[in-house]
Amino acid sequence: MTKEFFRVTHLEQVFTYIQQFARVETEVVPLSETVARILAADIISDVDLPDFRRATMDGFAVQGSSTYGASESNPAYLTVTGTISMGQSPDYAIGPGEAARIATGGMLPQGADSVVMIEHTEAIDDSTIEAYRSVAPGQNIIEIGEDFTKNKRILACGTKIRPQESGLLAAFGKQTVEVYKRPVIGIISTGDEIVDTTAKPGPGQIRDINSFTLSAMVNLSGGIPITFGIVKDDFQSLFKKCSQALDRCDMILVSGGSSVGTRDFTIEVISAFAKAEILVHGISISPGKPTILAKVKNKAFWGLPGHVVSAMVVYSRVVSPFIDHVAGISAPQQKKTGLRARLSRNVPSAQGRVDYIRVRLSQKEGNRWAEPILGKSGLLNTMIKADGLVEIGLNLEGLDKGAEVEVIPF
Amino acid sequence: MTKEFFRVTHLEQVFTYIQQFARVETEVVPLSETVARILAADIISDVDLPDFRRATMDGFAVQGSSTYGASESNPAYLTVTGTISMGQSPDYAIGPGEAARIATGGMLPQGADSVVMIEHTEAIDDSTIEAYRSVAPGQNIIEIGEDFTKNKRILACGTKIRPQESGLLAAFGKQTVEVYKRPVIGIISTGDEIVDTTAKPGPGQIRDINSFTLSAMVNLSGGIPITFGIVKDDFQSLFKKCSQALDRCDMILVSGGSSVGTRDFTIEVISAFAKAEILVHGISISPGKPTILAKVKNKAFWGLPGHVVSAMVVYSRVVSPFIDHVAGISAPQQKKTGLRARLSRNVPSAQGRVDYIRVRLSQKEGNRWAEPILGKSGLLNTMIKADGLVEIGLNLEGLDKGAEVEVIPF
Numbered sequence: 001m002t003k004e005f006f007r008v009t010h011l012e013q014v015f016t017y018i019q020q021f022a023r024v025e026t027e028v029v030p031l032s033e034t035v036a037r038i039l040a041a042d043i044i045s046d047v048d049l050p051d052f053r054r055a056t057m058d059g060f061a062v063q064g065s066s067t068y069g070a071s072e073s074n075p076a077y078l079t080v081t082g083t084i085s086m087g088q089s090p091d092y093a094i095g096p097g098e099a100a101r102i103a104t105g106g107m108l109p110q111g112a113d114s115v116v117m118i119e120h121t122e123a124i125d126d127s128t129i130e131a132y133r134s135v136a137p138g139q140n141i142i143e144i145g146e147d148f149t150k151n152k153r154i155l156a157c158g159t160k161i162r163p164q165e166s167g168l169l170a171a172f173g174k175q176t177v178e179v180y181k182r183p184v185i186g187i188i189s190t191g192d193e194i195v196d197t198t199a200k201p202g203p204g205q206i207r208d209i210n211s212f213t214l215s216a217m218v219n220l221s222g223g224i225p226i227t228f229g230i231v232k233d234d235f236q237s238l239f240k241k242c243s244q245a246l247d248r249c250d251m252i253l254v255s256g257g258s259s260v261g262t263r264d265f266t267i268e269v270i271s272a273f274a275k276a277e278i279l280v281h282g283i284s285i286s287p288g289k290p291t292i293l294a295k296v297k298n299k300a301f302w303g304l305p306g307h308v309v310s311a312m313v314v315y316s317r318v319v320s321p322f323i324d325h326v327a328g329i330s331a332p333q334q335k336k337t338g339l340r341a342r343l344s345r346n347v348p349s350a351q352g353r354v355d356y357i358r359v360r361l362s363q364k365e366g367n368r369w370a371e372p373i374l375g376k377s378g379l380l381n382t383m384i385k386a387d388g389l390v391e392i393g394l395n396l397e398g399l400d401k402g403a404e405v406e407v408i409p410f
Numbered sequence: 411m412t413k414e415f416f417r418v419t420h421l422e423q424v425f426t427y428i429q430q431f432a433r434v435e436t437e438v439v440p441l442s443e444t445v446a447r448i449l450a451a452d453i454i455s456d457v458d459l460p461d462f463r464r465a466t467m468d469g470f471a472v473q474g475s476s477t478y479g480a481s482e483s484n485p486a487y488l489t490v491t492g493t494i495s496m497g498q499s500p501d502y503a504i505g506p507g508e509a510a511r512i513a514t515g516g517m518l519p520q521g522a523d524s525v526v527m528i529e530h531t532e533a534i535d536d537s538t539i540e541a542y543r544s545v546a547p548g549q550n551i552i553e554i555g556e557d558f559t560k561n562k563r564i565l566a567c568g569t570k571i572r573p574q575e576s577g578l579l580a581a582f583g584k585q586t587v588e589v590y591k592r593p594v595i596g597i598i599s600t601g602d603e604i605v606d607t608t609a610k611p612g613p614g615q616i617r618d619i620n621s622f623t624l625s626a627m628v629n630l631s632g633g634i635p636i637t638f639g640i641v642k643d644d645f646q647s648l649f650k651k652c653s654q655a656l657d658r659c660d661m662i663l664v665s666g667g668s669s670v671g672t673r674d675f676t677i678e679v680i681s682a683f684a685k686a687e688i689l690v691h692g693i694s695i696s697p698g699k700p701t702i703l704a705k706v707k708n709k710a711f712w713g714l715p716g717h718v719v720s721a722m723v724v725y726s727r728v729v730s731p732f733i734d735h736v737a738g739i740s741a742p743q744q745k746k747t748g749l750r751a752r753l754s755r756n757v758p759s760a761q762g763r764v765d766y767i768r769v770r771l772s773q774k775e776g777n778r779w780a781e782p783i784l785g786k787s788g789l790l791n792t793m794i795k796a797d798g799l800v801e802i803g804l805n806l807e808g809l810d811k812g813a814e815v816e817v818i819p820f
Contacts, residue, residue: 031607031622032622032625032637034626035625035626035629035630036629036630049790050616051611052613052614054788056786056787056788085602086601086602086603086614086643087601087602087603087604087605087612087614087615088602088613088614089612089613089614090614104716104717105601105603105616105716105717106603106614107613107614142786142788142789146786146789147789147790147791148790148791154794155794161626162626163622163623163624163626163627163630163722164623164718164722164790164793164794164796164820165794166622166623166625166626167619167620167622167623167626167718167722167790167793168619168790168794169622170607170617170618170619170621170622170623171616171617171619171790172617173607173608173609173610173617174607175607175608191496191497191515192495192496192497192498193496193497193515193516194497195497197441197580197583197584197585198583198585199583200583201461202497202499203462203498203499203517204462204496204497204498204499204500204516204517205497206460206515206581207580207581207582207583208580209577209578209580209581210577211580212441212442212573212576212577212579212580213573213574213576213577213580214573215442215445215576216444216445216571216572216573216576216577217573219445219446220445220446220573227442233496306514306515307514307515308574308577312573312574312577337749337771337778338749339747339748339749339750340749340750361747368747376466376552376556377466378464378466378552379552379556379557380459380557380558380574380577380578380581381557381558383574383577384564384565384574384575384578386574410574
């Protein structure tokens with residue numbers, strides 16, 4: 001056992017390697033299965049939306065000029081010539097002084113250019129109303145093409161489909177959509193002390209946790225996790241398992257075995273693959289320093305720390321943007337958009353590395369507070385108690401009580 | 411067509427009805443399928459974790475007292491008696507002045523009470539090291555039961571399982587876990603102007619969008635959406651469809667048909683069910699005012715606005731906590747934890763209602779800005795451009811440019 005020093009890489013440098021990895025292939029899925037998928041092609045409008053002039057209020061379709069000058073004391077009198085049925089094209093036109101009953105979403109008749117809201121009218125008799133306010137042409141209606149015009153890009157390739165994008169695809173009648181495949185992520189746990197969750201651990205042994213936490217995180221990232229089980233600290237077994245995983249997966253996560261002090265089989269195994277390239281061996285973050293990133297068979301191959309908390313932090317802060325890129329998301333990046341809170345106590349940190357501390361959120365005196373979670377960093381209970389992470393920058397010696405911080409969900 | 415006034419209900423009042431609805435039943439799922447599910451029973455620790463004293467650093471297991479007073483200029487000399495293998499119970503004890511090589515996660519031998527980090531040692535010969543720092547008993551180790559003690563509640567019923575909870579269940583070897591079933595949510599679109607997405611809309615018609623946006627939102631909420639298609643504005647058809655949906659689902663979302671101005675079939679249909687109770691007819695929010703909440707066959711039955719943007723806002727701000735409750739989440743509530751930003755311009759609002767405006771996030775001069783999205787509220791493009799919603803409270807007449815706001819993801 002000898003001292004070993006990492007050539008640690010800064011995070012920004014790590015992220016420059018993202019573009020070295022190819023995106024997954026594409027597939028065509030039905031509209032109903034598009035949510036949270038990534039568009040693999042631009043979507044172009046093939047019609048104007050709406051393609052008819054539509055009321056946005058319940059009321060009366062009119063020519064705006066028929067109402068000019070109308071007020072409570074001096075209403076405009078309008079003749080009601082009919083009622084517009086929903087989903088029908090009106091077969092009559094509106095002339096000056098005329099009005100047709102219309103509901104929100106109804107199609108304006110020829111001649112009408114605006115809608116007087118029902119709240120601003122009063123029925124005088126079956127065929128006459130008073131209007132108490134004037135409306136300008138275009139008021140309370142949506143014009144043809146006002147929402148989206150024909151032959152324009154309405155959604156860009158690389159967009160993650162939210163419910164609203166799914167709705168837009170429905171509005172344009174897209175039955176099927178070309179999306180990127182969900183990236184398949186291979187997960188391998190290593191360590192002589194690790195036993196399957198089905199086993200009762202003997203003295204000095206612990207159950208395999210990383211297979212479950214990493215699978216869950218991959219699922220939440222939109223990937224498909226495949227677990228390859230536990231490999232003992234043995235070159236041949238690990239090489240064989242990694243080979244299998246590389247054949248089936250778009251990216252590999254090996255946890256454990258890369259710590260200073262144990263023999264570093266992960267590096268040996270990576271080096272045994274033809275044309276393998278170790279891009280990163282050690283990152284200036286804590287926890288997570290001993291992380292490895294390599295390019296093996298043109299795929300990203302990660303050596304993650306064996307400790308579950310460290311592996312989770314590295315996944316969340318480092319691996320995740322790589323998965324987003326491979327998954328097809330345009331401009332993937334470290335998610336920096338956390339909840340703002342005040343730190344409830346001083347937190348020290350070492351300069352020259354980015355620290356991630358676990359915090360719990362609470363409300364007190366109208367402020368949101370981030371309470372650093374006490375206890376040794378190796379304890380699982382610290383991640384159960386945590387609502388999120390706070391990042392302490394490379395050049396800071398810590399943060400003071402009361403400092404404004406962003407809490408990254410965790 | 412007559413004016414109709416809603417007895418509008420305030421949001422806090424709406425949420426008091428949550429407890430009227432029963433939770434879904436439970437089921438047992440394998441550990442690998444627990445992520446994002448809701449625990450249906452407390453989880454109790456059946457062992458101490460860890461159940462052996464474990465090193466948290468690479469170094470040497472020692473009796474702390476052997477190192478007292480050690481410094482760079484006055485190191486402690488220790489005799490190395492062996493190396494601890496990972497996953498093995500050491501078969502020898504450590505006495506005063508002795509040390510055993512140990513890696514992170516290794517089991518401490520009898521007699522040892524702490525670990526000297528390898529960085530604070532230097533090898534003198536094969537069996538002797540110098541230690542340059544003293545360690546106190548308990549330092550760089552985790553004690554038995556320090557993480558979790560036996561027979562304690564480690565996770566509470568009603569907890570949503572994140573990757574870390576999944577990992578904790580793995581650590582305790584829980585092969586299967588009792589969780590609440592995913593609630594089944596029935597979705598019905600109504601309106602004479604609505605046609606299926608497979609159809610080419612005629613004049614005055616639009617494609618069914620709500621079935622897709624609401625299904626997507628239900629999916630993201632952890633529910634199982636079932637769509638029942640489009641029903642024309644006709645009492646018999648809607649009653650029949652709602653009957654079918656109530657038989658199969660835990661909650662019903664009917665969109666459209668509840669606007670002022672069209673004949674209100676949703677209310678008529680609800681009233682036709684035995685013992686149906688209309689709890690809310692109109693909420694003091696915008697958009698979303700004409701929302702209906704009823705209790706039919708002991709299930710929550712929602713009448714949502716027909717316009718997709720309004721329906722999405724109501725789902726996100728009003729329906730979602732009801733789904734969380736039915737899904738088994740303890741203390742479900744409106745998600746108020748948004749990203750803090752500054753408003754880029756003045757926004758007016760009416761007193762007496764809660765307004766939700768769509769905003770886009772941007773970074774400028776080191777600040778995060780929320781830009782209100784311009785354009786008529788009925789336009790779909792406003793929801794595509796939006797990153798989130800900003801709430802303007804019941805008693806405010808608006809918000810000023812520069813105001814600190816919370817942006818609720820949307």
